[in-house]
Amino acid sequence: MADELRDLVGLTTRYLAQQGELGERELYLTEGNRPRRGVEHQVGAERRLTRLGGRVRSCTRCGLSRTRTQVVFGAGSAEAKLVFVGEAPGRDEDLAGAPFVGAAGRLLTKIIESIGFRRDMVYITNILKCRPPENRNPLPEEIACCCPHLDMQLDIISPLVICTLGTFASQTLLGTTLPISSLRGRVWDCRGTMLVPTYHPAALLRNPGWKRRVWEDVQLLRRVYDDLVAGRIPRGALKAPLTPE
Numbered sequence: 539m540a541d542e543l544r545d546l547v548g549l550t551t552r553y554l555a556q557q558g559e560l561g562e563r564e565l566y567l568t569e570g571n572r573p574r575r576g577v578e579h580q581v582g583a584e585r586r587l588t589r590l591g592g593r594v595r596s597c598t599r600c601g602l603s604r605t606r607t608q609v610v611f612g613a614g615s616a617e618a619k620l621v622f623v624g625e626a627p628g629r630d631e632d633l634a635g636a637p638f639v640g641a642a643g644r645l646l647t648k649i650i651e652s653i654g655f656r657r658d659m660v661y662i663t664n665i666l667k668c669r670p671p672e673n674r675n676p677l678p679e680e681i682a683c684c685c686p687h688l689d690m691q692l693d694i695i696s697p698l699v700i701c702t703l704g705t706f707a708s709q710t711l712l713g714t715t716l717p718i719s720s721l722r723g724r725v726w727d728c729r730g731t732m733l734v735p736t737y738h739p740a741a742l743l744r745n746p747g748w749k750r751r752v753w754e755d756v757q758l759l760r761r762v763y764d765d766l767v768a769g770r771i772p773r774g775a776l777k778a779p780l781t782p783e
């Protein structure tokens with residue numbers, strides 16, 4: 539019990555230090571896992587997300603700040619119940635300052651619309667907010683530096699479901715080294731939020747044969763979303779990965 543309490547105090551202290559380092563001066567508490575919804579949540583979330591975006595746009599926590607054109611913070615609704623998390627901005631996104639605007643972005647839009655959403659109904663962001671040179675893979679230290687930004691975005695938006703796109707986003711949010719081929723097709727718990735992994739749209743463009751698997755994943759995503767909204771499954775109830783029949 540004493541060890542558990544010490545761990546909890548240590549975790550809380552680190553979290554508060556991290557929030558302070560990122561410039562956060564206020565704490566927002568929720569009651570258990572109850573979603574914070576309604577006008578109060580919407581106004582508060584928009585304000586906090588805008589404020590966080592302003593701070594992240596001048597971030598120099600890792601070396602990518604020296605090679606980026608601009609920070610790509612994220613786009614969409616601050617009250618989205620569904621958040622998509624990709625890997626990192628590419629060339630088009632680095633120039634536009636917005637996520638998923640190139641060919642992979644257009645495919646992501648089609649995927650989102652195929653399950654009955656519009657882009658402005660969801661929130662889209664990446665693990666890294668700055669483009670790695672030549673679109674190389676993110677380095678572990680870059681992910682470690684940038685993840686607090688994503689943690690805060692998710693904390694503010696408080697979505698019902700997260701859909702990770704590709705290996706890096708899925709492995710990072712689930713804290714695993716399992717390949718995306720093993721992670722997809724199931725529902726996971728990400729600190730009390732349900733998470734459905736699928737392939738990155740850029741990988742799907744290179745491997746059109748994966749289309750059916752992505753279709754199955756997003757159908758699963760839609761079912762989980764509908765079940766959560768209808769209260770058929772309680773939020774944060776997942777104790778083990780869920781494999782659909």
Ligand code: SF4
Pocket residue numbers: 594597598599600601602603609666667668680683684687
């Ligand atoms: S990648 Fe993330 S941590 Fe690195 S400079 Fe950009 S915003 Fe900051």
